[in-house]
Amino acid sequence: MATLGSTAAANRSTPTESAPTPGTTPGERGVPQTLTERSTASTTTPRMVRPEAGFDYVAVRSGENAPRSAAIRFEAPDGLTEWRSLHFHGDGRDDRPATPAALTPVPAGCTGYEISAEGTDRAECVAMNLHDGGKVRMGGRPVGELYDDTDTDPKGGLLVKYRTRAGWGADESLRFNDEGEEEWPTAYYPVQAITVHHSAWEIGDDGAAANVRAIYHLHAVENGWGDIGYHLLIDPDGTVYEGRWSGSDLMPIFRTIPLPGRAEAVTAGHVYQFNSGNIGICMLGDFTDRMPTQKAQDSLVHTLRALCWITGVDPVEEVEYVNPVNGKKATQQGVSRHRDWLPTECPGNTFAEHFDTAIRQRVARGLV
Structure with missing residues (x-):
């Protein structure tokens, strides 16, 4: 069997050890702690959210029910990007309420983002910085x-x-x-x-x-x-x-x-x-x-x-x-x-x- x-x-x-994380000494491995900045965005009247620190991903949560449709766009050095669709997952632990959420990477060099959605008035947003935190x-x-x-x-x-x-x-x-x-x-x-x-x-x-x-x-x-x-x-x-x-x-x-x-x-x-x-x-x-x-x-x-x-x-x-x-x-x-x-x-x-x-x-x- x-x-x-x-x-x-x-x-x-x-197995062979992986390469050290940049900034660590040879033989030592580590990653930066994830830093976050939270905000509440209006989806009916989109406004630009500008995190104080750099950010690599934006997570969007909408309460118990996912919006019918949602999109995000970013403030780039040469202007606003096109709207990018957000796809929500509504799963999670069986012993907790479902938690619809979406995640999207941020194009390099962007300084802000705004959310548009149908079916919800507000969205909880989290900008994630995966680079600048203290080493774990x-x-x-x-x-x-x-x-x-x-x-x-x-x-x-x-x-x-x-x-x-x-x-x-x-x-x-x-x-x-x-x-x-x-x-x-x-x-x-x-x-x-x-x-x-x-x-x-x-x-x-x-x-x-x-x-x-x-x-x-x-x-x-x-x-x-x-x-x-x-x-x-x-x-x-x-x-x-x-x-x-x-x-x-x-x-x-x-x-x-x-x-x-x-x-x-x-x-x-x-x-x-x-x-x-x-x-x-x-x-x-x-x-x-x-x-x-x-x-x-x-x-x-x-x-x-x-x-x-x-x-x-x-x-x-x-x-x-x-x-x-x-x-x-x-x-x-x-x-x-x-x-x-x-x-x-x-x-x-x-x-x-x-x-x-x-x-x-x-x-x-x-x-x-």
């Missing part, structure tokens, strides 16, 4: 591996390399309150399904790791969840990033080394009210009008194939999902799109249209 291992758990060779030192391995360690892999080579939370720069202090308690304690349930998302916003000029840090800050702090809502994330180059904290055993996603039919995943926050026992993978980018890169698609297929093999989830067969915490039920294919669960455009219209042939069927063929 297949199991999942990690380089640390199996005492395999230690990163400990632990920057990269890891998930693999079938029993030599029962049907095709061979189901190893999945990923960047750890330390590798992409997760500030672990964000998971705790002022009393030192975890904001979102881990809970584990048998895996029943796997769901694919898109982030619905483009990656900024600083690259995918900074984008993951921005999503983490939005989910953990601004939305108040206490952590990022996805188990894994994949960038356009096909790099896989560890998401939701799953314990201190160096094993992403799972409580322990999993066995098919008995794999227990930490509960995350990616399909509202259907989270427990549901693994969430987010493709970084907006795939409303285009497909993910071929590298990203191939990485997703490879990762899904490995997860299906080690958990026993059949990607094409229907699953009678039951949330073990709140009793919510749904009939889905083992590997599904976010929109199959809830009324949302995620993972983007173009990607969703081709998902079965481009992703799910490829995963299934590789397991035969």
